[in-house]
Amino acid sequence: MNTLPAGELLELFLHFLTLSLLSIGGAMSTAPEMHRYFVTERGWLGDADFTTAVALAQAAPGPNVLFVPVLGFQAAGLPGAAAALVGILLPSTLLSLGVSRWGASRRDTALVRAFTAGLAPITVGLVFATGWLLALPFVGDPAHRNGALVLIALTALVTLRTKLAPIWMIAAGAVLGAAGLA
Amino acid sequence: MSPSAQGPAALADAPKRPASPFALFVAFSLLALQGFGGVLAVAQRELVDRRGWLSREAFIELYSIAQMLPGPNVVNLSLMIGDRYFGWRGALAAITGMLLAPFLIVIALAASHERLAEFPAVAGALRGMGAVAAGLILAMAVKMLGTLRGNLLGPWLCALLGLGALVAIAVFRLPLAWIVIGLGVLGWGLARWRIAILDARAARPEDAS
Known part of the structure; x- marks a missing residue:
């Protein structure tokens, strides 16, 4: 298990505190930034570690945001997991509590309607970017490229066309991958 | 409303x-x-x-x-x-x-x-699960695309903002903060301007239905 010195752990925590307020549209919209920070800027994790963290969080029950403590865990063990989870949730949670109490009665004012309408297409663009970054390691891996790309496309198709629960697709992906087909 | x-x-x-x-x-x-x-x-x-x-x-x-x-x-x-x-x-x-x-x-x-x-089988299983995770996210993005149909910005401005965010992240690898703040303020301003236009149009008596 990796560890980080206390100073870098504190930096990780502070970075996640600021990210928290930017995570409009859910945890997955911050995934590209997590990738940039952990893989590109800090070099704490590789591309494959990053995709594994997202896959584990998808495979396990619970909110998708749990890929964030897994990244923290991979970089810095349990203290990293705790710093990442508390950091990413604390500011947004306090803000949400405040806004919720302030009341939803102003949702129909022009400024708030403009805010939701203006942010929506950006959120969609960010989720597409997340899908692209998750697919990227497969594009660069000639040994598994074709099987993985077919699996990605099939998953997207089944998700869009059926009501099948994701757990079955994840299980199928695990079986196909273990058999060396993807 | x-x-x-x-x-x-x-x-x-x-x-x-x-x-x-x-x-x-x-x-x-x-x-x-x-x-x-x-x-x-x-x-x-x-x-x-x-x-x-x-x-x-x-x-x-x-x-x-x-x-x-x-x-x-x-x-x-x-x-x-x-x-x-x-x-x-x-x-x-x-x-x-x-x-x-x-x-x-x-x-x-x-x-x-x-x-x-x-174990190679476990590494393979994780790789397969990773591919499924990528497919799930892409499908979610496609589903979210449908919710933009009713967006008051209209299709062209939505495409501009969405593609801008996608390219800034996936191609230029810019930090999320720049995109949310930069494009977000732009989108907010554009949407506020569109609301003003729509309200003015709705206020004109010949257009009232």
Whole structure:
């Protein structure tokens, strides 16, 4: 298990505190930034570690945001997991509590309607970017490229066309991958 | 204008209510543990259909607010429901229920996979699950695309903002903060301008229907 010195752990925590307020549209919209920070800027994790963290969080029950403590865990063990989870949730949670109490009665004012309408297409663009970054390691891996790309496309198709629960697709992906087909 | 212009749907129209913050904790733990690949649908079924703690209208109302705030949507939703029943203690109970058991499970998986990943079959399984995860996210993005149809910005401005965010992240690898603040302020301003135009058009008597 990796560890980080206390100073870098504190930096990780502070970075996640600021990210928290930017995570409009859910945890997955911050995934590209997590990738940039952990893989590109800090070099704490590789591309494959990053995709594994997202896959584990998808495979396990619970909110998708749990890929964030897994990244923290991979970089810095349990203290990293705790710093990442508390950091990413604390500011947004306090803000949400405040806004919720302030009341939803102003949702129909022009400024708030403009805010939701203006942010929506950006959120969609960010989720597409997340899908692209998750697919990227497969594009660069000639040994598994074709099987993985077919699996990605099939998953997207089944998700869009059926009501099948994701757990079955994840299980199928695990079986196909273990058999060396993807 | 939405039918709920008079404010958020009250919790009073729900048939039942949780007995205590601990009951909230248990309920949210159980629903989180069933939430493979997304908790939202399970939350709706458990809280609205099975336990009757929220009306369908109140659930949609709270979720639409949770969605536009920063932070994970289902975490924001848990906190709002908990807060409305038992104040901050309820909010804490609901969030802890939503996160604690799944956190312990996912960390246990992450810890054991480091040892298990030495086996080629396990590495292959994780690779296959990673491909499925990418497919799930791409499908979610396609579904979200459909919600933009009614956006008051119109298709061209939506495409401009969405593609701008995609290219800035996937090609230029810019930090998220620049994109949310830069493009976000642009999108906000454009949408406010569109509302002004739409309102002015609606105010003209010859266009009134």
